[in-house]
Amino acid sequence: MKAPVRVAVTGAAGQISYSLLFRIASGDMLGKDQPVILQLLEITPALEALKGVIMELEDCAFPLVAGISGTDDANVAFKDADYALLVGARPRGPGMERKDLLEANAAIFSAQGKAINDNASKDIKVLVVGNPANTNALIAQRNAPDINPRQFTAMTRLDHNRGMAQLATKLGKTVNDIKKMTIWGNHSSTQYPDLHHCEVDGKVAVDQVEQDWYEGTYIPEVQQRGAAIIKARGASSAASAANAAVDHMRSWALGTAEGDWVSMGIYSDGSYGIQEGLIYSYPCTCKDGDWTIVQGLEVNDFSRARMQATEQELAEERDAVSHLLP
């Protein structure tokens, strides 16, 4: 057995966490040989509910759980943390865009960025799930000057998974037949699901679908899937969001499959002409606990316009929270 690692999860009494924590504890995220210590953060009024979640985690008797703590103090929750999943934030309701949450949620991520900086392992891997995820990740990253910006990521894996599932349905395939899905940009309705490099049965995906369907149905449906779920369920996605968080961290920690890649919101180094320093979703491969942007993909005019539109939105979100970016 390996030595236990410390996994901090915020919003631990919320609906995503009610699925996520049990997946982490069962070894789905970091492997069946990796014990975990769960360090759970909630706001003070939710501590009683968190107590109930912890009781249920205990009652699962997960062999990989080496400890569980719950607190309303971010300095305690992030102490020596090796991984942090920042889920705690207000979700949107019907008719809202995710960026409408910026004001309500931004302050959470500046405080948590500072607490991570002061308390966590310097090698911590941070995934921001709370919306608007990319810009919240940017806020946390900028408030953690002692930690490599590469360690702060935002979740676009749910969009990536949605993109694969919808393409598989269209072509009468399964997701196992699909490789190299790419989501560029923001986890928002400007995101760009790109089928020019995606492969179905080893052949380019965009050549296997009608351009009208790609442009008029597929792209908007992937972009608007979160809103469609809110409309249908009366609450935002939870189990599928938790599943994507597990996928994101597992890929980052344990690596991506040979000949495939994943989508991650990461600190832009200027690749593909995107402004440096934005948290932008790129196609990435992962190895030895580190990510690399897939380079050299050809970008046509159709893609370039969409990649720039989502970049533009991220730049506007960044400018709207400039008071929180030291």
Ligand SMILES: NC(=O)c1ccc[n+]([C@@H]2O[C@H](COP(=O)([O-])OP(=O)(O)OC[C@H]3O[C@@H](n4cnc5c(N)ncnc54)[C@H](O)[C@@H]3O)[C@@H](O)[C@H]2O)c1
């Ligand atoms: N990136 C994605 O793909 C994706 C997918 C689904 C949901 N989300 C987002 O994830 C967030 C959480 O969604 P949910 O459905 O679990 O919401 P929820 O309201 O059920 O749970 C959020 C929890 O966070 C807690 N919280 C609030 N402020 C906190 C703070 N400062 N510290 C710690 N905990 C805090 C709340 O008390 C609550 O228990 C939302 O912002 C939602 O929009 C993102």
Ligand SMILES: O=C(O)C[C@H](O)C(=O)O
């Ligand atoms: O759409 C939302 O607000 C929730 C989440 O970001 C999603 O994509 O399901």
